[in-house]
Amino acid sequence: MGLITSLLAITLRAGTSLIYATIGETYTERAGILNLGLEGIMLMGAVSSFATAYYTGNLVLAVFVAIAVGGLMSLIHAFLSVTMKANQVVSGLSITLFGTGFASFLGQRLGPASNGHYLVGLVGPRFTPFNIGSLGSVPIMGAILGQDLFTYGTYLLIPLAWFYLYRTKNGLWLRAIGENPRTADAMGVNVNRAKYGYTIFGGMLTALGGAHLALAYTPGWSENITGGRGWIVIALVIFSMWNPARAITGALIFGGINAVQFRLQASGTNIPAAFLNMLPYIATIVVLVAITWWEALSKRVGSPASLGTAYVREDK
């Protein structure tokens, strides 16, 4: 495989978890809910799916467990921010703190006694890359069509998520809820029910991203397996201007940084590993500053107008 092809292959693999979570959070934020709990949800998705796969050997079940766990975690966030009208920033932070603590607890408790009840260091079943068609040896195409099931899933998810948001009635309503919940309410949309639904849906996709890390990318469980991906995703949603089709760009940039890091480290560079590892975090800040600057210059506002605020119906 050529250098470009292998870099692209790693980029797509590394970007997969980001794509799931970015599209999930895009939908949540389109409904006016800011969920900063992604890091915690991803960790919980990773630990729960890995434990399930390890004990049952059933990868499909593992994926469904991650989806269920992600749904439950984000249900807490929906309850706190929609029903209890709590501050969404703090609610999201507490989801992340709780998820980090709980995932770490489970990782030290769910393992077999022979491993001191730890899940770290165990090898479980995993999703492996496979070729679609006979293009495996063709440059570029070989990278795109030689992935695992999760990555193939993103090829469908991105167009579907875009189509739903911009070409269906439900998508129109969803955009209306984020921009102007009062109007959406007047249109006959049950605003708070929709907020619940899209927050839970977003959490499910985010947990799938976490499951990809544990079942295919890493694979296995280790503490902080996400390494801040849940936070990078928040920046990617801003970068993609809340458009699912653009989620691919951000994921490619950050997946690409991972791929380059990987290459450089393997080639035995003089740059200390710590500085290479800083790249994604510094890039997140740079991207965030650039997009905010561009928004200010071009007078465009990408974020849904009601993002982060609770919707209270006015009494007559």
Next chain:
Amino acid sequence: MRFAFEKRKSVSRTAIVVVPFVSFGVSLVLTGVLLMIFGANPFTTFGAMYKGAFGSGRALTETLVKAIPLMLTGLGVALAFKLKFWNIGAEGQLTLAGVAATWVAIFWSHWLPAPLVLPVMVLVGCAAGALWAGIPALLKTSLRVDETLVTLMLNYVAILFSSYLYYGPWRDPNGYGFPGTELFPKAAWFPRIAGRAHIGLFFALAAALILWLVMNRTKWGFEIKVIGNSPKAARYQGISVERNIILAILISGALCGLAGVGEVAGISRRLQQGLSLGYGYTAIIVAWMAQLNPLAIPFVALLMGGLLVGGDQVQMVMGLPSSMGLLMQGLMLFPMLAGSLFTEYRIKRIGRNTAIESERGAA
């Protein structure tokens, strides 16, 4: 019977006091249920945690060791949160300050007069914390860049930078490959009070008192509150929003930085792995549980420090994961947040005759 929420004109004082206690209770119950699921007796476990955290002189000083950085970072975070500036970068500010203080201790203490070493370490450390918090503050006030993400990303950068130093150029040549710097000279050690608890405790308590006085008894504190409630209203009153945000966040970073100085000068006496055990994140829970009140922060920090030490203890005694303390802390915020509904809203019971009018409001 129907209920409706009505926004209170001012927050409920009773709820402010009651909600944190109820939240702690709820967290105990939820953790207890989890413990039972995992086949452990919750009462023995909590008993062991309590004994491990507060049961002996040594336990108490170890709890203080963890409470000191939690007080300082909790104060720093609370000041920022008052402004609705979501500084979740306490971890990085603490770490960078630890690095800066180490720099002074290792490279300056040869020529600095001994009594000056510690004051300079504190000053340089606080400045480093302030600098690390100042970057997101400047980006926020000048370009409106989201501070939550910038503060968090800078955590990773600071932690990686410190690991580069103690694995690389600052690694102790006589350390048998141990990742850490050489031990600081004695002049760079914080005096200890009892056990490993050091004079950082007095700094933290003084900071709590000063911050409370500043917030409640000075014009600047009043301005900060106005900005936190509504930057627009603050501008109408002629308050310089940007300047005040930057100043407050610099102080917030300096407080977190002081925690980092305490960790290297008071506890490890060198820079090494595990400088911060997630204090910067627990600080968020401390600040919120204390309802951002500086005088309540030392007490909450002591409780949270106890949970961390108690968690370590149940691992040693009962073989349960030490992250139990973290789990309990995480569980505490949910009831806290749900409880904020009761501090900010009044629940109205709606009688039969008004039911029709309120049909819309309650739905």
